Amino acid sequence: MTVYSLLFYLLSLLTLAATAMAVTRRHMVHAVLYLVLSFFGTALLFYLLGAPLLAALEVIIYAGAIMVLFLFIIMMIRVEKEDDRFFPFLQWWPALLISGGFLAGLLALSREDLVRQPGMTVAQALPQVFGIHLFRDHWLAIEIASLLLLIALVGVLHLSRRRRADAIEEAP
Amino acid sequence: MVPFSHSLLVAALLFGMGLFCLLTRRNLIMMLLGIEVMLNAGALAFVAASLHWQQMDGQAMVLFILTVAATEVSVGLALIVALYRRTGSVDPDPPADRQLAAQAGEGGV
Amino acid sequence: MMSSPPIEVVLLLAVALGLPLTAFGVIMTLTRSQPRVSAIISLGAIAVAFGASLSLLIAHWGMPTPLVYEITWLVAGELPIPLGVLLDPTSLLMLTVVAAISLLVQIYSLGYMAGDPGFGRYYGCMSLFAWAMLTLTVSSSLIQLYIFWELVGLASYLLIGFWFEKWTASEAGKKAFVMTRLGDTAFLLGLILLWLNLGDLSIAGLNDPQVADRLSPGQLTLAAVLIFGGIIGKSAQFPLLTWLPDAMEGPTPVSALLHSATMVAAGVYLFARLFGFFSLSPAVMTLCLAVGTLSMLLAASMALVSRDIKQVWAYSTISQLGYMLMGLGAGGFTAGVFHLTTHAGFKALLFLCAGVLIHHFDTNDIFRMSQRGSRRQRLTLVCLVIGAAALSGLPPLSGFFSKEMILAHLAVHAHPFWLAAGLLGSFLTAYYTFRLIFVLLRPAAETPSDDAEGHHHSEPFGELCMAAVLVTLAGLTVVLGFGQGALTHFLSAAAGAPPPAPAHHLGWLPVVVLTLTGAAIVAAWWEFARQKRSETGWVDRFPTLATLFARRWYLDDLYRWLLDRVVYGGFSRAFTWNDQRVIDGGLDGLGQTVIDWGAISARLNRSQIQFRLMVLFAVVAVLVLYLAFA
Numbered sequence: 001m002t003v004y005s006l007l008f009y010l011l012s013l014l015t016l017a018a019t020a021m022a023v024t025r026r027h028m029v030h031a032v033l034y035l036v037l038s039f040f041g042t043a044l045l046f047y048l049l050g051a052p053l054l055a056a057l058e059v060i061i062y063a064g065a066i067m068v069l070f071l072f073i074i075m076m077i078r079v080e081k082e083d084d085r086f087f088p089f090l091q092w093w094p095a096l097l098i099s100g101g102f103l104a105g106l107l108a109l110s111r112e113d114l115v116r117q118p119g120m121t122v123a124q125a126l127p128q129v130f131g132i133h134l135f136r137d138h139w140l141a142i143e144i145a146s147l148l149l150l151i152a153l154v155g156v157l158h159l160s161r162r163r164r165a166d167a168i169e170e171a172p
Numbered sequence: 173m174v175p176f177s178h179s180l181l182v183a184a185l186l187f188g189m190g191l192f193c194l195l196t197r198r199n200l201i202m203m204l205l206g207i208e209v210m211l212n213a214g215a216l217a218f219v220a221a222s223l224h225w226q227q228m229d230g231q232a233m234v235l236f237i238l239t240v241a242a243t244e245v246s247v248g249l250a251l252i253v254a255l256y257r258r259t260g261s262v263d264p265d266p267p268a269d270r271q272l273a274a275q276a277g278e279g280g281v
Numbered sequence: 282m283m284s285s286p287p288i289e290v291v292l293l294l295a296v297a298l299g300l301p302l303t304a305f306g307v308i309m310t311l312t313r314s315q316p317r318v319s320a321i322i323s324l325g326a327i328a329v330a331f332g333a334s335l336s337l338l339i340a341h342w343g344m345p346t347p348l349v350y351e352i353t354w355l356v357a358g359e360l361p362i363p364l365g366v367l368l369d370p371t372s373l374l375m376l377t378v379v380a381a382i383s384l385l386v387q388i389y390s391l392g393y394m395a396g397d398p399g400f401g402r403y404y405g406c407m408s409l410f411a412w413a414m415l416t417l418t419v420s421s422s423l424i425q426l427y428i429f430w431e432l433v434g435l436a437s438y439l440l441i442g443f444w445f446e447k448w449t450a451s452e453a454g455k456k457a458f459v460m461t462r463l464g465d466t467a468f469l470l471g472l473i474l475l476w477l478n479l480g481d482l483s484i485a486g487l488n489d490p491q492v493a494d495r496l497s498p499g500q501l502t503l504a505a506v507l508i509f510g511g512i513i514g515k516s517a518q519f520p521l522l523t524w525l526p527d528a529m530e531g532p533t534p535v536s537a538l539l540h541s542a543t544m545v546a547a548g549v550y551l552f553a554r555l556f557g558f559f560s561l562s563p564a565v566m567t568l569c570l571a572v573g574t575l576s577m578l579l580a581a582s583m584a585l586v587s588r589d590i591k592q593v594w595a596y597s598t599i600s601q602l603g604y605m606l607m608g609l610g611a612g613g614f615t616a617g618v619f620h621l622t623t624h625a626g627f628k629a630l631l632f633l634c635a636g637v638l639i640h641h642f643d644t645n646d647i648f649r650m651s652q653r654g655s656r657r658q659r660l661t662l663v664c665l666v667i668g669a670a671a672l673s674g675l676p677p678l679s680g681f682f683s684k685e686m687i688l689a690h691l692a693v694h695a696h697p698f699w700l701a702a703g704l705l706g707s708f709l710t711a712y713y714t715f716r717l718i719f720v721l722l723r724p725a726a727e728t729p730s731d732d733a734e735g736h737h738h739s740e741p742f743g744e745l746c747m748a749a750v751l752v753t754l755a756g757l758t759v760v761l762g763f764g765q766g767a768l769t770h771f772l773s774a775a776a777g778a779p780p781p782a783p784a785h786h787l788g789w790l791p792v793v794v795l796t797l798t799g800a801a802i803v804a805a806w807w808e809f810a811r812q813k814r815s816e817t818g819w820v821d822r823f824p825t826l827a828t829l830f831a832r833r834w835y836l837d838d839l840y841r842w843l844l845d846r847v848v849y850g851g852f853s854r855a856f857t858w859n860d861q862r863v864i865d866g867g868l869d870g871l872g873q874t875v876i877d878w879g880a881i882s883a884r885l886n887r888s889q890i891q892f893r894l895m896v897l898f899a900v901v902a903v904l905v906l907y908l909a910f911a
Contacts, residue, residue, distance in 0.1 A: 023193035
């Protein structure tokens with residue numbers, strides 16, 4: 001077991017534990033903070049798996065922008081505790097069943113001995129090489145992605161525009 | 173380095189947790205959080221595959237996943253805020269259904 | 282062919298072309314608010330440019346082959362767009378003429394425009410024009426020529442609408458811009474056609490007779506006709522001739538420089554430039570002859586009844602440009618270019634004289650001028666008479682030689698019909714010119730009051746500038762005619778030009794022309810100058826005819842009708858409909874469709890979202906298991 005592998009397992013454990021904590025917290029701010037930890041772990045995993053640029057982006061976009069956005073919204077709308085509850089307990093079991101089914105399916109797909117497998121070779125995609133690759137072979141997708149962001153921007157602006165009816169409702 | 177299937181396993185576990193969150197939380201924000209976890213799990217699988225086959229296309233795909241996630245979160249949160257302004261709650265179901273669900277799930281936590 | 286010119290030529294050219302542009306930039310950005318500095322900068326630039334072009338002309342007097350110097354400006358795909366100069370006798374002559382007239386007019390403007398609030402802007406625009414026009418004359422390819430052709434049009438627009446606070450002036454500027462643009466569109470289409478088929482737009486290349494082998498006759502004729510459309514627009518020929526009289530709304534020096542001497546002559550110059558190319562298509566040459574003749578006669582008839590001195594000169598400009606086109610269309614390259622040169626001189630003189638009178642009497646109407654005592658402006662009237670005599674073609678002034686050369690060419694090389702038309706035009710020209718002169722020479726009817734003239738006294742320096750320019754131009758008009766032999770020789774030396782026509786000395790032609798001119802002058806004297814004068818021209822006895830002429834043969838009404846019916850009523854309405862119904866309606870329909878589908882799918886997906894998600898994932902999980910184990 002090399003240092004790489006050791007690090008990988010440690011980070012995976014950290015990520016999984018943080019995520020598990022996140023999805024079960026009742027207080028949403030706690031959930032978000034755990035999730036930030038989870039994303040940090042994922043980012044380190046990315047780095048380990050040879051994607052330094054993506055690791056940086058993961059931290060910046062997921063842990064930075066998206067989670068902060070969540071925090072903003074949570075603080076903005078102040079949901080009462082009562083509303084924040086789990087799904088009726090009776091229906092937990094189908095969820096567990098399905099999650100387990102997925103897990104089983106994925107494990108079955110590998111259908112191999114999980115322990116004695118050859119490890120992957122270590123490699124790293126340098127940011128500049130990755131960038132050149134991206135803009136040469138995926139330029140159209142990049143453009144579409146930028147268009148998507150633009151559409152999202154317009155959509156959010158439209159959605160958050162206060163209409164007169166709302167303004168009256170909100171003016172106590 | 174670790175075998176490919178181990179990283180896939182981690183991704184699958186993350187995905188499962190996200191799915192669990194999505195299906196069980198009675199709160200739109202938490203559901204959105206679950207979707208984020210699922211997308212993140214997908215991204216992890218792509219990065220691992222990229223390393224496994226020594227091709228950068230997987231990483232490129234992750235970039236697009238990031239874009240989609242950002243888009244989805246911003247639009248989703250905007251929708252949630254709009255919904256909250258209108259109904260004063262972030263419950264995924266309308267009030268009528270909520271009562272029904274409350275009656276059905278006596279053992280709700 | 283491609284010989285790189287010596288360094289001093291490049292330097293001189295750089296000076297001639299670069300200085301006016303620099304002046305334009307400096308005036309517009311820095312010194313616009315300081316009239317004196319702006320005028321000095323602009324005048325200095327154009328004076329040096331004139332010196333440079335004159336020395337170029339002298340240095341190349343006996344030049345055997347044209348000089349071409351080109352650099353690649355930019356490459357569009359596989360087509361390089363060159364930027365360069367082509368120096369041959371025609372362009373050198375035109376370069377010098379343009380620089381000289383620009384210089385004189387700018388000196389004149391010192392007096393004419395003195396005290397105008399837009400003085401700096403005026404000189405800036407003049408520099409812009411000088412730069413564009415000088416570069417146009419030496420352009421080596423049609424693309425470059427076209428670019429500067431448009432820049433000249435821009436300068437024209439800016440200067441016609443110089444007094445933009447006056448409604449008619451800004452309208453006239455727009456009219457001029459749009460009408461020339463109509464011709465320019467044809468020009469551009471012709472260029473594209475040539476470019477697609479030849480891949481080369483250099484002037485030297487187009488004048489090569491081999492072009493006829495590389496183009497089908499139909500394409501050749503089409504391209505030539507389209508380019509001729511540009512000439513029609515720029516030189517105000519039929520049917521696009523009505524913008525030029527309206528362009529007289531600009532300051533008079535501008536009319537002298539742009540709208541008589543140089544810019545409108547650019548069309549004729551282009552024809553001379555591509556003379557070899559046009560010669561390949563006999564149909565276009567005939568078209569050119571016909572358009573020239575028609576414009577010449579139409580404009581002359583309009584000039585018969587106009588009371589506005591600038592309008593008369595504007596019509597006469599159209600008419601003389603028609604003459605040039607007649608000469609060129611009949612194959613008389615030298616005759617056309619020579620008339621272009623002499624016309625630039627004497628028409629500028631006529632306009633500048635008119636400017637002095639307008640400045641002094643504050644009216645454009647010749648009858649009012651004579652009532653207010655135009656007779657006492659001795660120097661101006663002497664110069665005016667010299668210019669008018671040259672315009673009518675009286676010996677020994679420059680106009681006589683050049684006009685006689687064109688008529689001689691018509692007599693030898695063309696159908697007698699065209700010659701008859703030319704002679705008729707010459708009669709009409711002499712009649713309307715001397716009608717104006719005799720009216721102005723009449724004794725004053727009212728004693729001029731002092732206060733009427735009081736505020737028109739500009740400072741003596743300005744008066745001096747104007748007078749000096751008039752005398753210089755008058756001297757040129759007298760002298761230039763005797764340079765016919767030398768100029769003919771010089772122009773014939775051009776390699777691209779056709780071989781010099783053998784000297785046709787038709788003894789009878791000058792006699793006929795002079796008889797007609799004399800008759801016209803006598804007629805004008807009879808009606809306007811003798812003791813018991815009738816004060817009405819013969820045209821005025823036929824009211825219908827007079828109205829027809831005065832309203833420009835109803836050409837403007839025709840354009841208005843066409844504009845209202847075809848453009849506004851037809852195209853505009855169709856496009857509005859398309860815009861509202863098809864484009865807007867299409868987008869609205871698209872949006873409505875999306876909304877409708879959204880409503881339908883929303884109806885299908887109401888509430889219980891987590892149950893639905895659960896089912897969805899369950900199905901996917903089953904599918905995965907199935908695919909994994911089956």
